[in-house]
Amino acid sequence: MSGIRFAEPDVSRRRFLAGVGTVASAVVAGYTLDVWGRPLAAGAAAPVASPKGTRHRTLVIVELAGGNDTLDTVIPYADPAYHRLRPTLGVEAPIDLDGSVGLHPSLVKLGERYRAGTVAVVEGVGYPDNDLSHFASLANWWTAQPGAPGTTGWLGRYLDATVGYEDPLAGVVVGPRPSPALVGARSFATSISDAGGLAPRVPAWLGNSHDLLDAWAHFGDRQADRRALTGRVRQAVALTDDARVKLGRALGGPAPADGAALGAAAYGGGGTAEQAFAVAARLVTAARPPRLVYLTNLGDYDTHQGHAQRRPALLGDLDAGLDRLLSAVDTAGVADRVLVMTASEFGRRAQENGSGTDHGNAAAHFVIGGRVHGGRYGPPTSLANLDARGNLPFGVDFRTLYATALAWLDADPEAIVGKGFAPQPFVT
């Protein structure tokens, strides 16, 4: 990784490996390990308990699907090539970070947090041989297996190695459907599309769905005979109902400390990213927060056209959402236990296409939290050395960011994203 301004990885691997030796009781919060299927396979890491009396840390992934335009996010405004490559789309007044790059003017609150020192901007993030297909590249980011994506997601493998089937609320997707990133081989994440939590979307003629769910819960039976598949289903129904009630409590509890109302509408349709972040704020400030919160469907970042109109709205919504989440986290006093990280399948072409930008390669990403040492990391964005297709070359493998987040969660990154991706010390 020569030329990259990552400090030497002096974060001791001992710190996160220390946790692995701590074997949790087989029964956590009333869930037995094998209720939903077979027990953790031999060779899988034993469940990791968090140190006594402390809350779990929570990783929040913010997925900007479609390919976020990095040159319109962390803008190399001082680079003489910038306005030549972006003659109509170039931003005139970015929020200056250090005299050479600036944030898009819509990212006001994020700029304030950068100056406060809790935002790391990691530039040049990507992976080798990006074929610039949304489908292939998203699969690579979800699985953390570029070129040969398997059937489990990187966060699903984290859940496999930690909670297994025992806690369906350890990973919560806020989005219209489960994210492949959280698909495990022996674990379940929960996905919710709005502040209603784990609730069906029934047609109007069915009437009140709460009564139906209450009736449905009676199908559940924790003591059901698990030799028959229906017995395992009855156990799973009981656990799902328990998760549903707990989630409802977390989402419907007292108003968040920042006083802002929770967006009640389903954001997946006409709603906003800010509403999704409001749901995430409730989750991460709850008494028992999830270990993982994954935000998807935050808007269409695939800006081939209409770029100049769409970008300010997208980033303004993102900025408001991030501020909603981070303010709630600050107010709740849990800033040291929450890490927020962006993800997107690729950046966009340096040269504009007239009304927008096409698929590119590497991009800058944000890592935000009370334990983040703010600043710029990775190869500084330079328009002088674009690749053969006119894209920013990649310099930091996205799995390095994943490894950093996993180490921060006290997991073993190598078991989840493979060898060669050292956790970086800008998160402690």
Add this chain to the structure above:
Amino acid sequence: MTRSATARQRAAVAHVFRRLSMGPQPDLVLATADPHAAIARALDLGAPAAVPPPMTAPPNYDSARVVSAIAEPIAWWIGQMRTSPRLIEERLIWFWHDHFATGLQKVQIPYLMWQQHLLIRQHATGNFATLLKAISRDPAMLVYLDGVTNTARERNENFGREAMELFTLGRGNYTEQDVVAAARSFTGWVVNVPGRPASRGLTNAPWTSTFVPARFDAAPKTLLGATANLDLDGALDVLLAQDATGIRIATKLYTELVGTPPPDKTARRLGRGFRDGGYEIMPLVAAITAEPAFLAADAIGAKVRSPVEKLVGLTQAIPPASVAVGKVGPRAGSGSAAGRLGLGDVLRTLDYVPFFAPNVAGFPKGTALLGPHQFVHAFDLLAVYPSAPAVPATVDGLFTRFALHEVGDRTRAVVKREPDPTRRLALVVSAPEYAVT
């Protein structure tokens, strides 16, 4: 017969129809005397094949990428699953669609996906070797697994690897050198996409594939010990000659129909019989259904019912006026809380839309379908009825429509407690007995 003996017999008949078609047609269950008669009926291909609706070939690439064009074909296909008299054919079409998983997310062209569906429909009950060779030059597959970018000069191993790992031998039966040799053998195939510069000069019909010798790697390859100037069919013949291919396909089909994997000995016997019989599909099906395990008591309800099977069973039990799919596609699923959900939204929420396999390994199966999300959103399937449908007034009558002939006391009590028959429908669809097949 006593009432419980009748119920057991009916449950066994329903089991046969659930496994050998995409859902039990309730009247057929009641009209069939015993499970052996049910097997004979399910495997009977005497009725004429359905005539699929035609789809007009798009004039060019840009007009071809309208995802909504796949909504009607999905609705027609689900209709076939519900009502086709050729029961085993619909089960096998789904099985091969899942086996040769191809996703519109990447292919982007509904017309090509539909052509692939017609191909699978044509060969589903025929010959596996023929199907494998046809699907390996199928335009949608060539796009999905990057065959169109696999050339002598620039090799792309995607199809070569998956052809061995997923379509034939299975992991552990080949080396990385074999992957390279297979990929080289598969070079040279392209798709004529009208309006694309890369297709200029191609003389085959639009939207069909063709072999371009200049793109082919004509040097000798060594694949699984065989050295020759292998081409696509030559390499596939090498894969088909292996024991592992017959065993793997027989194992997978056995698991699909019986619900649990076969013992090793059974898998080897069925697999070698399959290969030695020239890969005829129906004799393999017949052999599997003749295994005592197929009708064993512990096979009944031993498999997790998929969302598509749930939808088919629901619409067989209580037929809606029509099965309109509505919006589909990667960015659908965005029905607002206030608006009415379409079936496409619902299937998308359940991550189980035909033609949109989530990844190369196909659709989720088994315990992956028993997560909190899948449970809670089983209710959403009722969006197939725009208004409250007519539902049998009695609980027993309702269970009979769903071909649920042995229902536990707990489930019966929960459903009975609900006084409104239409709301009982929601409880049956989400009941533990309906979560399995």
